[in-house]
Structure formats: C-alpha cells, structure tokens
Amino acid sequence: LLPRDPDGSAEKLAARLCKITGKRIAVIITDTFGRPWRLGLTNVAIGASGLPVLLDLRGTCDRDGKPLTATVLAVADELGAAAGLLMGKAEGTPAVLIRGYRFKPASEKAARIVRPASEDLFR
Template identity: 50%
Template structure:
C-alpha cells in the first residue's frame, strides 16, 4: 500500500540552513518515525535557499538569460510579456530556466541548486546517518509538459532511489514482450508528493512509504539520467523556431547553389555553351 503525507514543522529556510538537521528534527517532532525504505521528496526551493542561490536581479529576465544555454522557443503573450522555453545549465528544458521570483526577498530571484543530484546525495547520506535507516531522497521542481496544459512536479535531483523502472525485456500480462516500457518513477513519485505538499501550504517535504523496492545505494543514477540526450530529442526546437531555422538553411543552400552555377563571370549560359569560351 502506498502512503504519502507532508512532514510538518519545517521552519523558514534561509542561506546556510542545515537541512539534514531541520528535517531530522521535524521527523522526530512529528511522532511518525520513518521506516526503512521510505522516500523523502524535498521541494527544490528550500534546497536552493539553504545553498544561498539568491541572485540580486531587478529584472528577472536578466537572470533567465544568464542561466540559459539554448533557447528552445519564445512566445509573446497578448499582454505583451514574453515566455521563454530554454535549456538551462543543468540540461533541463523548462520555462524561464527554473529562475524563481516567488517567495524571495525583494530585488532577488532564486536559482536552482548548483547540482541537484549532489544535493540529494548529501541529504540522503546525512539523513541515513542521523536517523539510522536507509531512505531515498528526491528533489522536486514544477515543470510544464509539451502538448499538455498545466504543470506537475518532477524529480530534478535523486539519491538512493531508482528513477527509471526499466521493464524492457519483461513480458506483459498476456506474455507479449515489453520493448519500450520505462516508467519514470522518479517523476511519478515527485508528482504524487506534490498532492500533499501543495504550493502555498508551507509544507516543502513529503514522505512516501510503500515503494521500498525502489530504494537502494547512493550510487544509483541520479535525476540527471532522466534527461533525454540531444541526439535522441525529436523536438529540440519550438515549431516556429524549427521553421525559421529550416527556411534560413534552405535559403542559404539555394543561394550557394545559384552562385556555384553562375560560373566565374556570373553567366550561367557561358558554362553551358563551350563555344562561348572566348576562343
């Protein structure tokens, strides 16, 4: 049976907060002891705050630009604002590069953790030592989805948790081989945890019990392994951007072909008629 609940008692997190200590204290104060194989889902915002990922920015757009590696799509809304879907330095494709301006001091924005997988490993190692049990840690953030409205929480950092349940090579209930089935359980768990954490309830940590089969070594692949490599990404650009890129490439190729066929004197007919070579 799967059980999910929010962990109460997490105070306001600031730069330098000891998250291992804060979460451990909240666990002990709650009276609901964690068990072997439990999974903690921690909102990325408190990890970023503890790591001091605040940046002074009067203009959030400047911070987004600084975090952007590649622009995927840009759209201007009817009210004149611009939405940018970009790849950030972590390889994640998301709106605004993960830069967050909500619940931060005036004149600042909050960036994602430097290395969410490393942050998750530090949390998991510290909590395992402090609480004396083997548990897993996921760090979650809210992302949009292509072709679907709304957002959902996904795993951007992971430690001690299988994030992909690779079923390829097994068979379904009718004995047919599974060829492509790879449920992203890391994202599924992060999304399920958000149902009890909420966005404005002050509950940034959730506990998931009932999937101890996914909990293992801290050397398991982290959430970075969920990101699809660029060479296998069939939708690297937005539709408008892909059209513009293809049009520009076609125009350049057409121009080069025309220039090459014009001959040294720029007269295509001269290349076609040897009798006009001037002899």
C-alpha cells in the same frame, strides 16, 4: 531557488538523514515542470539519491504475456509528481515521506532522466 547541484544536494540530504535515523532513505528533489502537448503542471525529479530513477521493463511481459518493447518508467518523476500533490504549490510544505514503494537501493542520478539532445524534439 533551485540548488546548483540537485543530485549532489539529494545525496547530502540522504546521507544526513541516514546519520540521524540510522536508515537508508532515498531522496528526490523536484521542480515544477510544464509539458509539451499537455495542459497543467507537474513535479519532476531534478535531483535524486538512493533509488533507481528509471525502471527499464523492456524485455519483460505484461499480464497478458505480451512483451514490453518500449516501457521505461520514470520512477523518480512519478514519485516526485505524487509527492507534489501532497505538498501543494503554495502551502509551504517542503517535504513528503513516501512509504510502501519497493525498490532496490541504487546510486543513480536524476540527470540520467534528461533526454539526450540528439533525441530531443524541442531544443
């Protein structure tokens, strides 16, 4: 069952983990997602707390000096998908600890990732 408020659940879990460990720990809650035009399933973030869910690289340059004009990374989705590979789908592993990803703490919500209806081709 999915939480009624995934972002709120992520925030509560992050606060509890901070209380237990004394450390700020970002939390991503995921669900399995089918993608248009692609076979296979992946995990996407449905809840998040403590990290930027999107990383806007527009206005920066790639390694060849070419400006990025459309690149906005779905960080929470990508980390959630990586965690999904480690959790598996039927193994019953409910959590993965990801280390080494560097980010500035943020209070963004996974709801921010959802494309507005005016830009959605599938609604």
